[in-house]
Amino acid sequence: MNLLSLILLIPLLGSILIIPLKGRQAGVLASFLTFIVFLLTVLNVIKTFPKSEKIYLDFSFFKWLNLEFGVFNDPLTSIMLILITAVGFFVVFYSYGYISPLNKDHAYYEPYRTYYFFMLLFIGAMTGVVTATNLLQLFFFWETTTLCSWALISYTKEKKALFSGFKAYMMTHLGGLCFLVAIALMYVEVKSFDFSSIDLLKVSTKIVVFFLLFFAAMTKSAQIPLFTWLPDAMVAPTPVSAYLHAAAMVKAGVYLIARLYLSTHTNPEILAYLVGTIAIFTIIVSVVLYYFQEDLKKLFAYSTIGHLGYIFLGVSFGLMGSKTGGGGGVFHIINHGFAKALLFLSVGSIAYCTGTKNIKELRGLYEKFPIFSLAFLVGVFAIVGIPPFSGFWSKFMIFIAAFEIKNIFGITVGCLLILESIAAFCWYILVGNKILFGKPSEKVAFGLTKIPISIKLSLFFLIIMSLISPLIGYPFLNMIFRS
Amino acid sequence: MKTLDYLYISFVLMTLGVVFTSTIKNRSLSGLITFLFTAGASFALSYFSLNILVGNKIVEKELFSLKPLLNSSLALRVDGLSALFLLIIAVVSLCVSMFSWKYLTKYRQPCQRFYPFLFALFMTSTGFVCVKDLFFFIVFWELMTLISWFLVVFDRENTNALKAGLQYFIVTHAATGFLILAAVVIYSISNTFDFSEVKESFYNLSYTNPLLTNFLVCCIFIAFITKAGVLPFGFWLPNTYPQPPAPASSFFGGVMSKLAVYAIFRFFCSLMPISSYTQLWGFILAIVGSFSIFIGTTAALTQEEAKKLMSFHAIGQVGYILLGLGVGLYFININPFLSTVALIGGLLHLFNNSIYKSLLFLNAGSIFYKTYTTDLNKVSGLITLMPTVAMTALVGSLSIAGVPLFNGFVSKLLIFESSVWSARQTEAFFLVRGFFVVFGIISLFISAVTLASFLKFINSVFMGKLKKMYSNEKIHWSMNLSQLILALVCILVGIFPSIFLGLVYNAISSSLTTQLPSFRDVFFTDFSGINIFFCSNCSAGAWFPLFIIIPLVILSVLIFSFEKYAKVSKREVLTWYGGKEHLPEDVIYTGHSFYQPFKDLVSFKIKDIQFKGFYPVNTPSFKIVIPNWLPKIFDFDKWLYSPLTRKIEKLLLLFNKIYESITKRYILWLIMGSIVILFFLLNLE
């Protein structure tokens, strides 16, 4: 049984094991399992770097469909796996402290097993998405993630949460339907579900298939026009937001597009421009909407939308022929994942201790909660793109790509990107200044002083991971783009 | 040891400094470690830089490369210009760290907020002047901004510091956006970030697309002008430099703003070819410089707080450097001799300015150390408490005013002479020559204004009667020594200028793209003075500082012997107030009242903004308002999805009506369905 299959199976099986457990033990087991998965990922990466491998398992059941299921590993998958399992472990460990009745923001009561069940199932499903060998397997795990996200968003079972979960489910399922139509169309023409078989299609079918796949990715990654589910999904518990809506689920959409970019060689230009236009629109809209947000989680939700736009933009530049763009986009996946997860978790811990996420009610956090402030600052600098933090390197590569393609579209997009970077920076530093420094407000002064050790440890390690993520991603990038 | 090893030693020492000081909480121990490590690093750096300057060498090394992903690499290239700046950084960092050893005891914030960032700032400054690659240039530049922001908001409880830090960070980051734009466009054209290859593609670009070249130069210009603090982009500087503790302000004023000028030198001298753009941009630099000189120093005359006074003078003095650089660039093809003099004047003024500006900020720090305030109206008579500081403050003030026998005079003389001599260059356009002469006259006038302003500073702070009793605690020897070292360098450069002129000449000539006339041709020097030639067979003259000292000494001896001869009796009395008895506190002439008529002459009001000394005191509040209807448009849920889903729901409900359990309806459906099927079956046949 090779490592990859283990990485895939352990979370799935573990979720079933959680079911009979009561109370906190569920959390302990879940953290332990995710830690094992993380270690296995690291081992696997070290073992298989730099080759890519495909391992097929035998399922004669589906022989008539002319495909083989299995697990697949190449540098892009390795990057995603590190992101998913690392952030997964930290989030589950964090939840062990966060999901408790002592939470000032929203007290969570037993039983916790539904939470950990769905979390582990989700981690398994995400692993399945990135290790899938063909589009059908990918689709299978894709829909599983949709299902898990519905359950997790509606975890608190309040009216608003239920509605938001339902809305998210409808929108992403609409994308899933388009995905199904796309792969059905593809199979009808070339009788294969492989990634590279898009190349073999006729031009008209290729455009339709690609567009439908892009639509699916768009809904999953919350681009215009189907982005409204993400800000509303912030009613979920914060670790859920950190994982789903920063590091994992929304990254499934960009993973799909990146995989298509890397596997196919002939892409019609019009699609690249379409992807790019939608991405730049999303970025601008998200920057404009920063100004109106009062709730920290909603602010970061819009920021996630914007940064996913960055990744799409980078990949679209790659489709137009600029290797730096593709590299920048892929690099930004891992940089943004760690930084955004860090930001969400820090917001969650602030909410845990003070009971509020509102910018107007938080002041002077630095005095009382130094480690949360440090996490917040590191996350903000990484997101905005200040060297030597991670966001700078990938954003700069995308800037370069915008001007490298040397046409009017690239130049306008480039200028808009630099403007957006500066505007986002201004707003973030203003928000940071407001909530971190100054005299502590009422809610901060009366906040909890006893912070669970799991929260502190996860934040600390996540800060370190966020700082070294460029170093992690760099060898893989070199591998992908060496040719 | 190879030469580059000294650079590595200093880096290692500074990294160790960061590590140690971030973990130690004890103030004195942390300060001592800072001082020792910085001393070691600065000695290594000064040896390294003097080695390169005197020997006129260039040291190159590539550390690691980002190819093939991005065509850039962390390559070091230390030529004369970089070495000069390394020397400046070494001297200033030594004195600053020596000063900060005991200085931080007056603050109650933890010292871990200060020392690690100070070390990091030294490190990034050193790295900044050594890199050869545009990408890492930007990385170090932004790093410097980030670390200095942490130093500015050192006093986190003070809202002024927070506001100033915010303004600083946002303005400099926005300016860096211009730099990133220019760098990215350059990369798209030349496909590399290396300076030497960028130079060639710039050369080609200036022929093929002059508009784009000018745009790029403009972006680069704006980016660095903002950080250097030149008006009108440098409006953040007077708010920001007073906020951090004095050692940090000293490093900012002495080194950080000069690094922006280093970038300008590097771009205009090494990266851009000499063409008609050089003339245009030389002229623009000279205009901007003179504007800054005039407004900055006139506004400084009206200031009543010591650190803010120094910051305004920093703005003014940077203008001198840019004026020298601008004149030099303008005439570089027309009259190389004149251009050499101007460029050397500008660069030497940069060196001098770093030294005396750091000295003056440290003086302000000593004042704060003793009296907990830097307000000129509240302190007086400190000469009895801190005589060494008063002496060094006097030396610093005379240097910045450009009094002969101090270092300011040497560089200012070169700048005046070159800008006025441009009147003789008949090849240049008449109005341009006129402008240069007027700039020269403005800079001469402003020298006097600088002197006036600093006399006010010295008068208000050190002279006069001691207002209240301060603690008897003496100023620590380390703080005195650091200021003495800087004052000594000022006097040294003033009396033996030829050595430093030679060093600066090496720095300039190694970085320019064209060849300058040799040093021997332009400056004939020996240790006693300098001769300056403005053209190859123009008459020469000399500035002999030592020869000026001889008559001075003779005359002083004569006059003093007069007094001794007179043999008068001495008696101590109280100060005379016109016959009435007053307490000293009632008749204090505060700093506010100095030059009041002049202040009234240069203050006016435009609409709501009050201008004091041509500088706005209260800027109108600047609020960005995004209209409220914008988020309503983007709330797709409200106007698109919810109505759509509701309509679909209604439609589906309509279908539901089919299945209402009324038997007659079903029979109707059955009949209609059978008719349709019959119809189809009939058609198929």
Added chain:
Amino acid sequence: MKLEFTVASAFVNLFIVLILSPLFDGLTRKVRALIQSRVGPPPLQSYYDILKLMGKEDLKSTINPLFRLSPYMSVVSIAMASLLIPIGSLTPPLNFWGDIFLFIYVITVVGIAIIITASASENPFAYIGASRKMMLHLSVEPILAIALITGAINAGSFKIGDIVKWYYTNGPNVSMVLATVCVFFSLQALIGKIPFDISEAEQELAEGVLIELSGPKYACVKWTNMSRQVLFCLVFTQIFIPWPFTDYFLINVIISLLKITVLLFISSLIEALNPRLRIDQALKYNLTLALFSLTSVFLALLRL
């Protein structure tokens, strides 16, 4: 440059500016007295005053060491400045490149020395006087600088000696005449006499900068003020009106003494017949004059 010539002309310069200045001051006082229908003091009275003051008590009202040193500094700097002006021949004793700027700075140092004395004395009257003296100096110095620079542009050299040589050989042109006129109008402020003696205003400031001085220090500062008169008159006559000029050293010296006498006569007339200006009026007058004199620079550029 022969060493004997340098030393000889240095001695002559110092003699005229330092030793003969009380005589000229006595002359001024006599002229003023005659205008005011008085008999007035004998011409040698100023010598007697200085010698008397040298022997008076030295009152110390402050422990500041600068208070003791700076009056002597002012005399030294006036002496230095005198070495830069040509009296007996067309070149001054100290002749080197850039001595225009050195000259302007040394004149500033004269003012600074007196200002430091005033500020070291800790008397608020002295402070007011010092502040006004600085402002006056700020507004007047540009005029002299602009005039000298006009000469430099015309002569193509930064040496005062070269400027004088050029002016003598080439005769007046429009820019130089304009510069001469401007310096003449600012002469009263440079010398520091009514209507411009605002910093030593007896009625308003109780003698301003001089209030705490007594004995030898007072003598030195008074001597400096007298020498300043002679120095600036010399600047005007030797640099801006270098005619007539012969080849004999002693005759040139006598000619310059005669020129100074005429100029001082005119100056005393102005002093006796005018009130004192307020500081803001003086500032406005000087700054307008400075702006006006900029035109001479442009004319020099046009080679007019």
